[in-house]
Amino acid sequence: MDIITLARWQFAITTVYHFFFVPITLGLSVLIAIMETFYVRTGDERYKRMTKFWGKLFLINFAMGVVTGIVMEFQFGMNWSEYSRFVGDVFGAPLAIEALSAFFLESTFLGIWIFGWERLSKRTHAATAWLVAIGANISALWILIANSFMQEPVGYVLRNGRAEMIDFGALVTNPHVWLQFPHVFASGLTTASFFVLGISAYHLLRKNQEIDLFKTSFKWAAITGLVAATAVAGIGHVQGQHMIKTQPMKMAAAEALWESEDPASFSIFSIIDEGNREDVYSFRIPNVLSFMAYNRMEGEVKGINDLQKAYEQTYGPGEYIPPVTISYWTFRIMVGAGFLMIFLAALGLWQVWRGHHLTPNRFLKILPWAIVVPFIANTTGWIFTEVARQPWIVFGLQRTEDAVSPNVSAGTLVFSLLSFGLIYAILIGVDIYLLRKYAVQPQLELVSSAES
Amino acid sequence: MDLNTIWFILIGVLFTGFFFLEGFDYGVGILVPFLSRDDRERRLMINSIGPHWDANEVWLITAGGAMFAAFPHWYATLFSGFYLALVIMLLALIVRGVAFEFRSKDENPKWRSTWDWMIFIGSAIPALLWGVAMANIVRGVPIDANMQYVGTFGDLLNPFALIAGLTSLLLFTLHGANFLMIKIEGPITERIKTLTLKLWPLVIILSLIVSVMGYYDTDIATRHAVTALILSLGTIAAISSVGWLIRKKRNGWAFAMTGACIVLFSLTIFAGLYPRLMTSSLAPDAWSLTIDNASSSPYTLQVMSIITLIFLPIVLLYQGWSYRVFRRRLTSTSSLEY
Numbered sequence: 001m002d003i004i005t006l007a008r009w010q011f012a013i014t015t016v017y018h019f020f021f022v023p024i025t026l027g028l029s030v031l032i033a034i035m036e037t038f039y040v041r042t043g044d045e046r047y048k049r050m051t052k053f054w055g056k057l058f059l060i061n062f063a064m065g066v067v068t069g070i071v072m073e074f075q076f077g078m079n080w081s082e083y084s085r086f087v088g089d090v091f092g093a094p095l096a097i098e099a100l101s102a103f104f105l106e107s108t109f110l111g112i113w114i115f116g117w118e119r120l121s122k123r124t125h126a127a128t129a130w131l132v133a134i135g136a137n138i139s140a141l142w143i144l145i146a147n148s149f150m151q152e153p154v155g156y157v158l159r160n161g162r163a164e165m166i167d168f169g170a171l172v173t174n175p176h177v178w179l180q181f182p183h184v185f186a187s188g189l190t191t192a193s194f195f196v197l198g199i200s201a202y203h204l205l206r207k208n209q210e211i212d213l214f215k216t217s218f219k220w221a222a223i224t225g226l227v228a229a230t231a232v233a234g235i236g237h238v239q240g241q242h243m244i245k246t247q248p249m250k251m252a253a254a255e256a257l258w259e260s261e262d263p264a265s266f267s268i269f270s271i272i273d274e275g276n277r278e279d280v281y282s283f284r285i286p287n288v289l290s291f292m293a294y295n296r297m298e299g300e301v302k303g304i305n306d307l308q309k310a311y312e313q314t315y316g317p318g319e320y321i322p323p324v325t326i327s328y329w330t331f332r333i334m335v336g337a338g339f340l341m342i343f344l345a346a347l348g349l350w351q352v353w354r355g356h357h358l359t360p361n362r363f364l365k366i367l368p369w370a371i372v373v374p375f376i377a378n379t380t381g382w383i384f385t386e387v388a389r390q391p392w393i394v395f396g397l398q399r400t401e402d403a404v405s406p407n408v409s410a411g412t413l414v415f416s417l418l419s420f421g422l423i424y425a426i427l428i429g430v431d432i433y434l435l436r437k438y439a440v441q442p443q444l445e446l447v448s449s450a451e452s
Numbered sequence: 453m454d455l456n457t458i459w460f461i462l463i464g465v466l467f468t469g470f471f472f473l474e475g476f477d478y479g480v481g482i483l484v485p486f487l488s489r490d491d492r493e494r495r496l497m498i499n500s501i502g503p504h505w506d507a508n509e510v511w512l513i514t515a516g517g518a519m520f521a522a523f524p525h526w527y528a529t530l531f532s533g534f535y536l537a538l539v540i541m542l543l544a545l546i547v548r549g550v551a552f553e554f555r556s557k558d559e560n561p562k563w564r565s566t567w568d569w570m571i572f573i574g575s576a577i578p579a580l581l582w583g584v585a586m587a588n589i590v591r592g593v594p595i596d597a598n599m600q601y602v603g604t605f606g607d608l609l610n611p612f613a614l615i616a617g618l619t620s621l622l623l624f625t626l627h628g629a630n631f632l633m634i635k636i637e638g639p640i641t642e643r644i645k646t647l648t649l650k651l652w653p654l655v656i657i658l659s660l661i662v663s664v665m666g667y668y669d670t671d672i673a674t675r676h677a678v679t680a681l682i683l684s685l686g687t688i689a690a691i692s693s694v695g696w697l698i699r700k701k702r703n704g705w706a707f708a709m710t711g712a713c714i715v716l717f718s719l720t721i722f723a724g725l726y727p728r729l730m731t732s733s734l735a736p737d738a739w740s741l742t743i744d745n746a747s748s749s750p751y752t753l754q755v756m757s758i759i760t761l762i763f764l765p766i767v768l769l770y771q772g773w774s775y776r777v778f779r780r781r782l783t784s785t786s787s788l789e790y
Binding site: 059060062064067071073075078081084087088089091096098099103104105109112115118119162164166406408412416419423431434437 | 507514547748756771789
């Protein structure tokens with residue numbers, strides 16, 4: 001394999017792996033802060049036990065997010081030094097600001113939160129939980145501001161052979177990020193909600209002594225899950241409409257739409273032949289894609305082949321088509337998983353409404369397995385947004401193949417790829433072992449914290 | 453002073469703060485498998501840095517981010533050039549971070565001792581590699597006219613860098629031991645004291661050697677003779693006082709002096725570099741990265757300066773507060789989270 005392929009694999013693996021732990025941190029930090037606020041407001045011990053129980057699982061997950069995050073910050077320079085030189089003037093700023101305004105906040109107050117139960121007043125302690133949640137989500141905002149520049153470059157000028165920032169305000173008000181951030185924030189809440197729902201369902205089925213804790217958790221998570229999952233879909237719809245204006249090739253790839261159509265049809269299932277630039281088979285519903293794009297039944301959606309021609313005129317000869325099969329299927333899996341979650345959360349809320357969740361039933365047995373659904377949606381969503389931007393690393397400005405470090409050998413890359421792969425594989429096993437252990441035995445955390 | 457110089461100083465301050473703070477974290481981590489008689493004592497040691505290690509590591513993340521934002525070429529050349537060393541450091545930091553969180557989450561003694569060794573490895577490797585890296589940055593590495601590192605991993609393992617690595621390893625260990633002396637109580641402190649007094653002369657000797665080698669291996673002395681001399685004398689004076697202070701039971705002062713030694717070493721390196729960022733051994737005057745040829749545009753530096761001016765004081769305030777919250781010593785009756 002050449003160094004570009006190896007560097008891309010390494011980036012893909014380390015990013016996707018890191019992103020397993022990020023959305024749940026974003027969402028769960030907020031839920032825990034709310035739980036602790038209820039404890040402070042009501043003095044009800046049940047909320048403290050909820051905070052402690054979910055807090056422990058949060059921390060096991062958080063540690064993985066922290067350590068895999070350091071790799072992210074380093075590897076732009078390690079594997080993508082030409083990218084770093086080309087966009088550092090713009091892209092470095094949000095990364096530095098992320099560390100300064102968010103990582104410090106998150107890590108300092110998390111330390112205080114973990115160790116400060118006996119040293120702070122209840123109120124101050126709850127405030128530290130909020131600061132952790134705010135820090136985590138601000139960090140997501142800055143990293144997405146950086147990512148949005150790659151999707152939709154703004155606030156820059158090409159000068160001295162690189163992209164230089166000329167308008168910081170434009171960078172932070174990039175329309176792309178103000179759709180992407182709410183989308184990720186709501187995905188985080190959805191992920192956390194399904195985590196809480198699944199584990200609560202497990203305990204409701206077994207009716208153990210902590211039933212109050214899990215009853216309340218289940219109810220909360222059903223509500224936040226339904227609201228957040230619906231919000232994700234709603235924002236996603238707006239994102240699609242924005243994408244068709246700013247990254248039409250991405251939309252065309254998501255739909256495996258080779259030829260422009262008006263009105264445009266929506267593909268339910270396509271077998272794609274990327275070599276011949278056509279669909280071997282495609283089951284499509286007429287007009288739906290136009291509706292998704294413009295909220296009306298007509299309107300042209302550009303196809304891949306037309307866009308390729310247009311891009312050749314703008315950017316010169318070359319291949320401007322992303323991997324269509326990956327784009328098409330990751331998009332579909334993401335959207336499918338999203339709707340499945342809306343459905344499951346609604347069912348959960350209905351069970352709460354009728355009190356059905358208090359008696360063992362098949363739905364409760366399904367929910368622990370449904371914990372994986374948001375992870376699938378997050379992962380495919382992230383892969384989609386990055387892969388369907390190809391061949392660009394920064395849309396319209398730099399190609400991925402021009403971004404790689406020229407002085408890192410294939411052998412070195414193979415070594416690092418294997419090392420990270422091996423460590424990550426071991427750690428995911430350990431992480432799941434510990435999460436499962438503390439999830440199924442609430443007494444492990446609750447008894448030990450009651451003693452101290 | 454121009455913005456490029458200000459950002460050079462700021463990044464120097466971030467690295468110096470990182471070495472001071474994470475220095476004792478690494479030191480404690482290195483000592484975890486040793487000195488302790490039982491699991492409780494090991495937990496005491498780990499919990500002494502429990503509330504702080506993650507936030508201390510953010511000093512590095514911020515320094516890296518600041519390099520990327522202010523001097524993209526520095527970030528690109530250094531990180532792609534020191535690739536293998538960084539992979540090893542990252543692997544170490546990964547296992548170290550999860551080890552703190554995971555080690556007490558299972559009763560099995562094998563589980564715990566495995567993670568304790570991970571804490572040791574994960575602390576010792578970066579403690580060593582930081583010395584190696586900083587020595588090479590100031591000594592000079594093969595960088596070509598296009599700012600690309602054209603050397604190998606082996607080039608980084610020269611005698612000066614290795615001695616510097618050994619120095620940072622033992623100096624951080626001593627710093628960690630001094631931190632433990634002011635943070636925990638119990639019979640273990642006697643063992644820490646004994647170790648400190650053995651380690652201390654070694655660190656003095658290494659500091660002397662590394663200073664003398666630095667005189668010959670780098671051009672600090674020819675470029676910044678007076679500054680380098682003052683800083684080196686200060687370093688040696690600070691480290692020489694440590695054993696004496698420990699014997700007098702002035703533990704707080706001993707900790708301050710290992711800290712001063714770390715800070716002065718770091719300042720020597722950054723003062724010696726200025727106005728360079730990375731020295732090219734192939735053509736020091738023509739191909740070195742400097743605060744001018746490697747920097748971001750004036751606009752970006754301005755924006756970043758304003759943002760730093762707003763956030764950095766706040767960060768320092770709440771991090772200071774976090775040390776205040778946990779100022780009390782840990783004793784055998786303290787409840788332990790890790």
